[in-house]
Amino acid sequence: MLGHVAIVGVGLIGGSFAMGLKAAGLAQRITGVGRSAANLKRAMELGVIDDIATDDAIYGQADFILLATPVGQMARLMERIAPVLKADAVVTDGGSTKMDVAALAREHFGAKLSRFVPAHPIAGAELSGVEAARVGLYQGKKVIIAALPETAPDAVEKVRAAWQACGARIYEMAPAQHDATFATVSHLPHLLAFALVDDIAQRPEADTLFQYAASGFRDFTRIAGSSVEMWRDIAVANQAALLREMDAYMAALATMRAQLAAGDGEALAATFANARRARAAWLDSIEKAEPPASGDREA
Numbered sequence: 001m002l003g004h005v006a007i008v009g010v011g012l013i014g015g016s017f018a019m020g021l022k023a024a025g026l027a028q029r030i031t032g033v034g035r036s037a038a039n040l041k042r043a044m045e046l047g048v049i050d051d052i053a054t055d056d057a058i059y060g061q062a063d064f065i066l067l068a069t070p071v072g073q074m075a076r077l078m079e080r081i082a083p084v085l086k087a088d089a090v091v092t093d094g095g096s097t098k099m100d101v102a103a104l105a106r107e108h109f110g111a112k113l114s115r116f117v118p119a120h121p122i123a124g125a126e127l128s129g130v131e132a133a134r135v136g137l138y139q140g141k142k143v144i145i146a147a148l149p150e151t152a153p154d155a156v157e158k159v160r161a162a163w164q165a166c167g168a169r170i171y172e173m174a175p176a177q178h179d180a181t182f183a184t185v186s187h188l189p190h191l192l193a194f195a196l197v198d199d200i201a202q203r204p205e206a207d208t209l210f211q212y213a214a215s216g217f218r219d220f221t222r223i224a225g226s227s228v229e230m231w232r233d234i235a236v237a238n239q240a241a242l243l244r245e246m247d248a249y250m251a252a253l254a255t256m257r258a259q260l261a262a263g264d265g266e267a268l269a270a271t272f273a274n275a276r277r278a279r280a281a282w283l284d285s286i287e288k289a290e291p292p293a294s295g296d297r298e299a
Contacts, residue, residue, distance in 0.1 A: 002026050002162060003063030006053065008033040008077060010043045012124055013094045014068030015133025018048050020166030023135050031058055043130040060084030064158065067093040072233035074101055078108035085112050090155045092117040092162075096182065096230075097237040098146040098175035105148070114152040117159040118175060120144045120182075121168065128227045139167035146175045183241035188249060190231055191242070193224040 005021060007014040010032040021027040032040045032049035040052045059065065059081040067077055074095065081091060091109075095101050098118050105116045123141035143163040147156050160170050173181070200209050235242060259267040 001028060002158065003028050004061060005030045005064045005066070006033055006058050006062035007031070007049065007066045007068060009068035009073075010034055010040060010049055010130050010133075011068065011128050012130075012132040012137070013121060014066060015043060015048045015130040016123075016135070016137035017066055017068065017094070017121075017162075017166060018043075019133060019135040020138055021162065022047075024165035026162065026165045027064075031062065033058060039130055046130060046133075048130055048133060056080050056084065060086060062086075063089050064162065065089065065091045067091065067095070069095075070227070070230040070233040071095040071097055071101060071237050072229070075104050075108070078104055082108045082110065082112060085109075085115065087112075088115075090115055090117060090158045092119050092159045094119060094121050096120060096186065096234045098144075098178045100237040102146070102148055102175045106150075113148070113150045115155050116148070117151055117155050118146040118148065119159055119163070120146065120178065121163065122186075123168075128230075136167065138163065141168050142171055143168040144171050144173050144178055146173055146178050148175075179238050180241050183238050183245045187234055187238055187242055188245040190223050190226060191235065191246070192249070193221045194231070197221050197224040 002021065005018070005027040007018050007030060010018065014032075018027075018030050018032075021030065029051070030049045031051050031053050032043050033053045034040050040049070043049045044052060063086070065081065065085075067074060069077065074093065085091065093101055095118075098120060101118050105113060105118070109116050121138060121141065121143045123138050145156060145159060163170060200206055203209065256268070256271060259271070
């Protein structure tokens with residue numbers, strides 16, 4: 001049992017985590033914390049949380065704290081949590097960047113740093129708020145644990161057990177490797193989707209263009225409907241890795257532009273075919289993957 005769980009940010013990520021813990025019977029009590037009183041009230045109505053905290057006393061009472069907020073809020077939260085955190089309590093997060101979160105934890109937690117476990121659930125949707133939360137969101141999905149050298153093994157195991165109770169598959173990765181990896185496969189695609197939709201929206205004929213956009217455009221740009229605050233914070237936090245990825249992508253576009261300008265259909269076809277094969281192999285690997293037996297380590 002995790003005992004008394006506090007979830008800071010009861011939206012898609014935090015709310016789905018709460019629902020997963022409730023379904024597994026792993027928490028004795030779940031308290032919601034957040035900036036929106038209306039969202040927390042709705043979370044109570046939906047049975048996602050058991051009660052609402054209105055002051056910082058909750059951080060000294062909880063046995064397990066999940067920070068499920070945009071990474072830009074982490075510093076303020078850690079500053080408030082650290083002075084009152086119980087000696088055996090565990091703090092973890094669900095942020096999409098890890099090096100900045102690790103640096104903030106070192107700055108604010110001091111002697112209690114061993115109780116902090118950086119993590120990142122690889123699941124979600126473009127929707128936000130507790131209304132978007134669902135009990136099976138993490139079933140079969142990956143969760144990265146990016147433990148620090150200072151992190152206590154028992155704290156890691158509690159976080160591992162919590163996510164496994166929600167149905168997740170646990171992987172381990174260093175913070176720097178995490179940020180470099182997700183700059184490529186997650187953060188860059190979001191920036192590309194935002195950029196494309198913004199470009200079209202600013203054109204004089206935008207209404208006509210959007211009128212004729214169909215399923216391909218919808219699928220490619222789905223993630224442009226994601227939280228602005230969250231993705232602003234991710235982009236700034238992972239700036240160096242994202243700049244490298246943007247440069248690499250612009251170089252690839254420049255190559256493709258040169259092929260197109262030269263009317264080199266064979267070169268374009270080769271690029272398209274390689275991308276098609278790679279995507280098919282990736283989808284095949286996803287379909288073949290099965291959740292590991294409970295307790296298995298995947299690193």
